[in-house]
Each structure stands twice: as C-alpha cells, then as structure tokens.
Amino acid sequence: MKDFMKLASEAARQAGEVLKEGLGKRKRIEYKGEINLVTEIDRRAERVITKLIRASYPEHAILAEEGEGKEGRSGYKWIIDPLDGTTNYAHSYPCFCSSIALEQEGEVILGVVFDPLRDELFSAEKGKGAYLNGKRISVSSIGRLIRSLLATGFTYDIKRDQRNLKHFRNFILSSQAIRRDGSAALDLCYLGAGRFDGFWELKLSAWDVAAGALIVEEAGGRVTDFRGGKFSIYSREILASNGRIHREMIRILQRSDD
C-alpha cells in the first residue's frame, strides 16, 4: 500500500495539535440542533486534515463531517471526523479524538483514531492487525455479558427517538456496567484494545465509525447490525464486540425491540 498510513497518522496528529491548542479556550459555538453543536475548532481541525490529503491526493474523494468534502473518481474516499466528542470538547471533558478512514471501491482499508490528550494513536489496515502507538492490540477474552463492560451513546434526536433508552435499561441489568463517554470512535478503539467488551449505538454517521469499526475487526472483534447481519458504515445501527458476547448482545437488542 502507498504511504496512506503515514499521511493519515500525520493528519490526525496535526489535527490533534489544533484540538489541544483550543481546549478550554473561549470559542465560537454554533448549534446544528438543540443539543448538537459545532465549534470553530471542529472546522479548523477539518481544514488541517483535508489540506494535507488534498495536497498528496488531489484526485481522491473526501467525506468530512463539517463540509470540506469533495467528489472524486479515483475509487478512493477519505472519511473524516475532525473532532469526535465535540460536546465533551465544548465542556473541556477530556475525551475526544480525530478519526480518519480510507475507503477503496467501497471497502474501508485503513483507519486512524488519535486521542491527543493521552497521545494514543489507534490504527489498522485491512488484513494487517490493529495497533496502539505501534503495538498490536486485541479484543478482550471475556465470555459472558454479565462480566462485560459495555459502551454506548445517544443520538442528538433522543427526545424524538428513545429506542436506545430501552436498550440501555436492558443492558445495564445484564452486564457488569455501561459507560457513556461521548466519542463513538474512541469507544470502538477501546473495544479493540480490550478496555470495553461490547458497544452498540443507533444512527451514527460513516465518519463516526469508519476507522473504529476496522480497528475492532482487525483486533479480532466482530461488527454487525443489531441482528448479526452484515455491517455497513452507512447503516444506522452498529453492534460491535469481542465476538464472544455477540450472541448475548443480539438477544438483548431483540428483546428491547419487542
């Protein structure tokens, strides 16, 4: 593979500098919805990432959350969330990252997620394993839901769509504990690193999950829809786990749907 990984890692690190620099400072905040916000730092970090990619691969397509995207016919598409965990960021809660993935002919072949505060760079290339700061990572070996630490998140339209409250209730009664940390990309990486054992969420966007889902799979985990069917980064549900508790998680999700 060309030096896509080097470029993605460099772009994520440069965006990380922007995030670190802006943390805790007064910043302009716009509201996309009642509780869905975006800061000027989200946009600045996105420009840093897309500028680097455009300079190296002007013919590649880009799908980026804050609108710096573009079409392209090369078969390659970069999928970017410059700041995942923006609500945390706006409150100076130290849990956020930048996420960059590369799709080739519709298949995600590379993912990088960088947490600038912990200096943790999670990465994976299709078929080559998953890494944290260059060291191989793998999912946990916990085999029962009741022993599992799970993670989830809630969509910004929670007032209209409260399905995940039911899932949350059922999971919290059948697992060891649940964390709701506010960055889906980091949740997935933590699963890949064995820190979480399972993760589910509704209505995420491709930029939230593209890098993280590949990292989970390359770390030996499983990623599907809520019924165990094929996962797509463009679908509206994701169930990810260490593989061993997947069936139990599907059963809980189906119970909540009844």
Ligand code: IPD
């Ligand atoms: C959000 C985070 C959060 C998830 C939301 C996402 P953003 O992304 O990943 O964990 O629950 O659904 O939209 O807005 O911080 O980039």
Ligand code: CA
């Ligand atoms: Ca996001």
Ligand code: CA
């Ligand atoms: Ca974002």
